[in-house]
Every structure is written in structure tokens, then in C-alpha cells.
Amino acid sequence: MSNEPLHVLLIEDSEDDARLVIRELKRGNFTPDWQRVQSEAILRTQLKTAAWDVVIADYRVPELEAPLALKIFQQSQLDIPFIVVSGAIGEKVAVEMMKAGAHDYLMKDDLTRLPEAVRRELREAKVRQQHRNAEILIRRQLAAMEAAIDGIAILQADHHLYMNHSYLKLFGYDQLDELTGQSWKCLYPSKMVDRFENEIFPKLESALSWQGEAIATRKDGTTFVLELSYTLAGGGELVAVCRDITERKQSEKKLKQLNADLMRSNQELEQFAYVASHDLQEPLRKIRNFAELLAQNYQGQMDERADRYISYVTEGATRMQALISDLLSFSCVGRAVLNLKSTSLEMIVQQMTSDLETVIRTRNAVISFENLPTVLADPTRMRQLLQNLISNAIKYCQADVPTVHIRATHDNHTWIISVQDNGIGIDPQYADRIFVIFQRLHHQKDYSGTGIGLAICKKIVELHGGQIWVDSQEGQGSTFSFTLPDSYTITSASQASS
Ligand code: ADP
Numbered sequence: 001m002s003n004e005p006l007h008v009l010l011i012e013d014s015e016d017d018a019r020l021v022i023r024e025l026k027r028g029n030f031t032p033d034w035q036r037v038q039s040e041a042i043l044r045t046q047l048k049t050a051a052w053d054v055v056i057a058d059y060r061v062p063e064l065e066a067p068l069a070l071k072i073f074q075q076s077q078l079d080i081p082f083i084v085v086s087g088a089i090g091e092k093v094a095v096e097m098m099k100a101g102a103h104d105y106l107m108k109d110d111l112t113r114l115p116e117a118v119r120r121e122l123r124e125a126k127v128r129q130q131h132r133n134a135e136i137l138i139r140r141q142l143a144a145m146e147a148a149i150d151g152i153a154i155l156q157a158d159h160h161l162y163m164n165h166s167y168l169k170l171f172g173y174d175q176l177d178e179l180t181g182q183s184w185k186c187l188y189p190s191k192m193v194d195r196f197e198n199e200i201f202p203k204l205e206s207a208l209s210w211q212g213e214a215i216a217t218r219k220d221g222t223t224f225v226l227e228l229s230y231t232l233a234g235g236g237e238l239v240a241v242c243r244d245i246t247e248r249k250q251s252e253k254k255l256k257q258l259n260a261d262l263m264r265s266n267q268e269l270e271q272f273a274y275v276a277s278h279d280l281q282e283p284l285r286k287i288r289n290f291a292e293l294l295a296q297n298y299q300g301q302m303d304e305r306a307d308r309y310i311s312y313v314t315e316g317a318t319r320m321q322a323l324i325s326d327l328l329s330f331s332c333v334g335r336a337v338l339n340l341k342s343t344s345l346e347m348i349v350q351q352m353t354s355d356l357e358t359v360i361r362t363r364n365a366v367i368s369f370e371n372l373p374t375v376l377a378d379p380t381r382m383r384q385l386l387q388n389l390i391s392n393a394i395k396y397c398q399a400d401v402p403t404v405h406i407r408a409t410h411d412n413h414t415w416i417i418s419v420q421d422n423g424i425g426i427d428p429q430y431a432d433r434i435f436v437i438f439q440r441l442h443h444q445k446d447y448s449g450t451g452i453g454l455a456i457c458k459k460i461v462e463l464h465g466g467q468i469w470v471d472s473q474e475g476q477g478s479t480f481s482f483t484l485p486d487s488y489t490i491t492s493a494s495q496a497s498s
Helices: 015-027 040-049 066-075 091-100 114-147 165-170 190-207 246-298 304-335 345-355 357-363 379-395 453-463 487-497
Strands: 004-011 030-037 054-058 082-086 104-107 151-156 159-163 209-217 223-232 237-244 341-344 366-370 374-377 403-411 414-421 468-472 478-485
Touching: 004 015, 004 040, 015 030, 015 114, 030 040, 040 066, 054 066, 054 114, 066 082, 066 091, 082 114, 091 104, 104 114, 151 165, 165 237, 190 209, 190 223, 223 246, 246 304, 304 379, 304 453, 341 345, 341 379, 345 357, 345 366, 345 374, 345 379, 357 379, 374 379, 379 403, 379 414, 379 453, 379 478, 453 468, 453 478
Parallel strands: 004 030, 004 054, 054 082, 082 104, 366 403
Antiparallel strands: 151 159, 151 237, 209 223, 223 237, 341 374, 403 414, 414 478, 468 478
């Protein structure tokens, strides 16, 4: 057996007797380090300041007899063995010492069983410590359960063994004894009780826990929706944790209803915009054609004012045609189903530079790009989106060489595509407004347009699950950026919904 270290506090007036005790401990395979005390004050200090494994007290130490030493030891609240050794004292005294709380009593002339007594008492002290720790743990857990906002109960054979305060409150009860010993069945409508007994509890035997929703009944008979979990604990006990989710359920229902209403009204609006713009095209074409015929056939035959009026009609009709055609494309974006494909944004931009060749040449523009990814997207919509952004970047520019740079960065399953220009810039207070349909910041005579391009861009980006925004200052160029979930995210989302 290997030697065990042992810190021994010896209450002993005789150095020789102390050595005797220590020798016995060594013989019993302890490696003791020890301190001898023989006064009350030093005993108090030693108990307070050092970490002892055992106290061994001689019964007869002048001014510090064992009964006094034991009292001082008990005041220190240490739970280590206190063993009394003595010369000849009677059995009665020994019994009294044990009654007072000493752990063992040995005669000085027969110390052979001292090591064994110390070992046994150390073991018992350890067990006592473990019990105390377990008690502390249980007390803490109980305090946590009592403080919990969720209702917690322990059930056994249908009856409540334990309930916290929130559980009582949840079901509308005030006093513990109203439910203690009662069956849980009084808390649910009979249909729910049947479901628990026939469907949920049988599952618990293999799954060990269940979580779901239930309809419950309060003490006053009103019902409410409960989120509830049951967990099988040892000894056939069941732990129930529950919370009232009536309000959450009501808000979810309201939100669903609102979403459905919103979707319906959006669809109706889109339908209206589509039908209106589609049907307006024909009469408008007529107005414009006949106004042009009027101009061709009667120009100069009426007075100057009539000529001016005819040209106003032609201009107005032309502008209205542009507006209506853009409105039609805007409503078409929302109506068509996305045709998701692997789409190279680099190829789209390359192609676009040749599509926009005339504008690029006349405006002396330079278009560059870097890192453009291949994404899962609708290629027609991506073309429309990038074309709007690039055309705007060239249009809203007064520099001799309009410069447009398109780049992409990737972060957390998302691509951010940015179109940066050296144009006239935008006052940040209008950064949101420009994405709203028909909102323009310039007069037609300065920059032509209908105010629909960015609204279409926003719709396309949102249909792809992204967001669009602009960073700009007046006179300092603009950067339009939009996000696109990367292929992995789009693939998983479309797989999940299919
Ligand atoms: P349109 O160009 O037909 O007016 P858009 O919806 O494309 O319509 O743009 C809305 C408004 O946003 C424009 O009228 C313009 O004032 C502003 N804008 C768009 N792009 C830019 C840009 N790159 N630089 C500065 N202003 C811009």
C-alpha cells in the first residue's frame, strides 16, 4: 500500500506521547506532517488557518482537556475526524466524549488500531461531504425550478408529486395543496387526456421525451394553448415543463392572415397594373398615330398655335407610351415565374458591353469588371437588372469619361454585386425613394426616363431572395449594390420548397 499524506493536528502536552501517535500513523502507512498544540488560542488559530485531515486529542491536556478542545473544534465547523486518545479514563467518560461528537476513542497503551480508525473516519467524513454537496446541488436546483418562468411539475402514476409556482399560476391555482396528489387529468379537456393516454404516453416509453402543443383547462374552466414537454425520469416519474402560448398562437394567426391579405392585394395590384398598361397601349398608339398624321397633313395649314398643340399631343403620347411600356415590364417581372439556371454574371456583363456599344461609344464610357461569379439565377432577369444599373451609371454622369466598375464579394453564403460609377451621385436622403416606382430626382429635360428602372431592379433582386441599396453622396459617384444568395443556398431553398 502506498503511503498516504496526512495533515495531523495534535492536541498534546507531551512531546513523547505526540511522537508515539505519529509513529503509529507511520506504521499504518501514513506520511504524517503534524503540529502540536496545547493552548486554546493556538488551537483556534490552527483550525482557522491550516487545512487539516484529522485532529487527534489527548484527553488530559492542562487547560485544554478533550471536552473543551472538542467544543472549540465544533465551533470551527470543520467536518474532519476528531479522535480522542488517552491514558486510563473510564468507559463512562469515553461514552460521553462520543456522545458529544468525537468520532473515536483510543487508549494510549494500545494505539495499534489508530491508523485503521483514522482511515475509517476519513472515509466517513468524505461520504458526509458528498452528501452535503448533493444537498447543496438539490437546493440550488430546487431554487432554479421555483424561479423558472415555465411551469414545471413532476408526475408519478398520474399524480402531481411536485409543482413549481409558475405551474400553479399557469393553470389558475393559488395553493400547492389544491393540486398536490391530484391527477394531471383535471388540467386537460377529456379529448386531450385521451390523446395523452393513447398517443403520447405510449410513445414516451421508447422516445423518453415528447414535445408539442396541447389544449389545457384552467381552474375557472377556460381553455388555453400550452407548449409542453414530457420527459421520462427514473422511477416511473414524468417531468412536465409547460408554458402558455395562446398569445403567440393568436399573433401567428394574425400574421398569417395579414400576409395572405397582403399577398392577395399585391396580386390584385399587379393584375390591375398589367391589365391597365396592356389595354392602354392600343388607344394610346391611336392617339399618337393620328397626332402624327395631323402633323404631317396639316402642318402649316392652320395657325402656329394649332401646330404647337399638335406637337404637345405627340410628345405627351410618346412619353405616355414609354411610361406604359415600362409599367408593363414592371408588372411582368412580378408575374413571371423565375427560371433559375446556372448564370454567369461575367458573360452577361461582357455581352452587355456589346449591346450598349453605341451608348458606350457616344459617351466615351469605360466599363470594367472583376470576380463576377456564376450564380443560380434567372438569366433574363439578371440581364435586365445589370442593364438598368449600367445604363443609369452612364446616363447620370457628367464626366468626360463615364467609368463603371462592377465587382463581386462573397460573404456567409451571399454574393454582394456592386456597380460603381463616377457620376453625379445621389443625396443620401433619397437613397430609399429612388427604388419606388415613378420616383425620379431629375426633370425630363435634364435626364430622360420614366422612374421605373430601379423599381424593376428591386423587384428582381427580391425575387431572388436578395436586397438592393445605394451608397452615394451628391457629386461623388454612386455604388449600387445587391445581394444574391449563393448557389448552395438557392439550391437548398428551392429543393426544400419543391
Ligand atoms: P429613370 O432612370 O428612368 O429615371 P430609375 O428608376 O432607373 O428611373 O432611377 C430613378 C432615379 O434614381 C433617377 O431618376 C435618378 O434620379 C436616380 N439615379 C438612378 N441611378 C443613378 C445613378 N447611377 N447616379 C445618380 N442617380 C441615379
